[in-house]
Amino acid sequence: MTLDVRLTHRFPGFTLDVAFAGSDGVTALFGRSGSGKTSVVQAVAGLLRPEAGRILLAGAPLLDTARQVEVPVHRRRIGYVFQEGRLFPHLTVRQNLLYGHWFTGGGAATGLARVVDLLGIGALLDRAPADLSGGEKQRVAIGRALLARPRLLLMDEPLAALDEARKAEILPYLDQLARDSAVPILYVSHSLAEVLRLASHVVVLEAGRVLRAGPAAMVLSDPGAAGSLGPAGAGALLEGVVRTHTADGLTEVGIPAGSLLLPHVPAAAGAPVRLRVSAEDVILSRTAPVGLSALNILPAEVLALEPAGPGRVLVQVRLGPDRLLAALTERSALALGLVPGEPCHVVLKSVALAASGDASVWIPAAPDLSPSPGRGGA
Numbered sequence: 404m405t406l407d408v409r410l411t412h413r414f415p416g417f418t419l420d421v422a423f424a425g426s427d428g429v430t431a432l433f434g435r436s437g438s439g440k441t442s443v444v445q446a447v448a449g450l451l452r453p454e455a456g457r458i459l460l461a462g463a464p465l466l467d468t469a470r471q472v473e474v475p476v477h478r479r480r481i482g483y484v485f486q487e488g489r490l491f492p493h494l495t496v497r498q499n500l501l502y503g504h505w506f507t508g509g510g511a512a513t514g515l516a517r518v519v520d521l522l523g524i525g526a527l528l529d530r531a532p533a534d535l536s537g538g539e540k541q542r543v544a545i546g547r548a549l550l551a552r553p554r555l556l557l558m559d560e561p562l563a564a565l566d567e568a569r570k571a572e573i574l575p576y577l578d579q580l581a582r583d584s585a586v587p588i589l590y591v592s593h594s595l596a597e598v599l600r601l602a603s604h605v606v607v608l609e610a611g612r613v614l615r616a617g618p619a620a621m622v623l624s625d626p627g628a629a630g631s632l633g634p635a636g637a638g639a640l641l642e643g644v645v646r647t648h649t650a651d652g653l654t655e656v657g658i659p660a661g662s663l664l665l666p667h668v669p670a671a672a673g674a675p676v677r678l679r680v681s682a683e684d685v686i687l688s689r690t691a692p693v694g695l696s697a698l699n700i701l702p703a704e705v706l707a708l709e710p711a712g713p714g715r716v717l718v719q720v721r722l723g724p725d726r727l728l729a730a731l732t733e734r735s736a737l738a739l740g741l742v743p744g745e746p747c748h749v750v751l752k753s754v755a756l757a758a759s760g761d762a763s764v765w766i767p768a769a770p771d772l773s774p775s776p777g778r779g780g781a
């Protein structure tokens with residue numbers, strides 16, 4: 404099921420002008436505070452009527468201002484999960500979960516059992532919302548949205564109100580949801596860690612416009628998106644498979660360009676993993692380096708060089724079918740004589756696990772984009 408969004412809208416001092424297509428799985432809307440993420444989500448939900456635009460879900464219009472089509476909010480069958488759960492305080496968890504059903508007339512028993520299992524909320528069914536932790540409330544809110552049998556789930560910073568421990572508690576459920584549920588998700592976040600873990604597609608918004616959009620790995624390794632992703636954010640997202648665990652406590656992970664050694668990854672051989680390399684953790688060499696302590700050295704090819712602030716360049720290289728960014732000083736790039744098309748070697752100082760097919764695997768934190776101080780200055 405695809406989502407196709409094209410809209411323009413003016414607020415005083417801010418113009419939203421975006422066009423992008425979502426994908427199956429999770430499409431992340433990523434960008435600084437005030438870049439327009441919530442406005443886009445509200446337009447898709449039908450809570451904001453854009454001045455002009457067309458929004459298609461699975462080819463059918465939710466909105467088409469040129470043809471005066473506007474499907475009312477309650478007919479869109481879109482689930483919306485907000486920052487804080489917004490459960491009905493006077494209803495139990497079970498009643499909250501079934502609330503959406505009363506409108507859609509779905510097969511309550513089977514749907515409830517599946518959603519309760521997916522989100523691990525079986526023990527909470529008879530409790531009142533006041534007796535739940537923040538993470539549990541969010542899981543119930545997600546369950547309620549799913550039980551209304553939505554065609555699309557909108558999640559606007561669903562973890563933003565939670566502390567790190569609660570985020571870590573709920574992320575595996577979101578992972579599972581992204582993998583198991585047939586419902587596509589439009590996920591708003593300015594946390595790169597969440598985006599890297601969950602998203603198959605990323606739309607980077609900047610000042611009301613789409614800066615870059617595409618598969619997560621392409622956007623992360625695109626020098627044009629680096630300014631919005633932050634200095635430690637850009638780099639590469641590599642899909643790999645656990646090959647073996649070595650006797651000295653490392654894990655060998657196969658990626659299309661070869662294999663990488665990581666600190667022990669607690670996942671079985673054959674498990675898919677998503678790896679994250681920050682552009683700051685990549686060294687380039689023209690010749691195969693010798694006598695280095697780094698474990699991960701792979702042949703690559705220079706694709707492009709982009710200025711990245713005073714005295715800095717971002718070098719995009721091809722690593723097998725993958726792309727990767729290296730942040731270098733201009734001086735190093737000149738000294739190395741890096742030009743597009745030339746072979747080189749990448750030395751990876753650090754590789755982090757961004758996600759694992761095994762939801763129980765510990766995921767190290769990736770840097771977040773801190774919200775900028777004021778709104779409207781985007």
Ligand SMILES: Nc1ncnc2c1ncn2[C@@H]1O[C@H](COP(=O)(O)OP(=O)(O)OP(=O)(O)O)[C@@H](O)[C@H]1O
Binds near residue numbers: 440
């Ligand atoms: N109802 C409104 N009236 C006037 N301006 C608005 C309104 N809603 C949003 N804006 C402005 O539109 C811009 C985008 O806001 P929006 O909430 O969509 O951004 P965002 O990327 O979701 O931000 P955040 O991450 O802080 O939630 C901001 O400048 C905001 O002040």
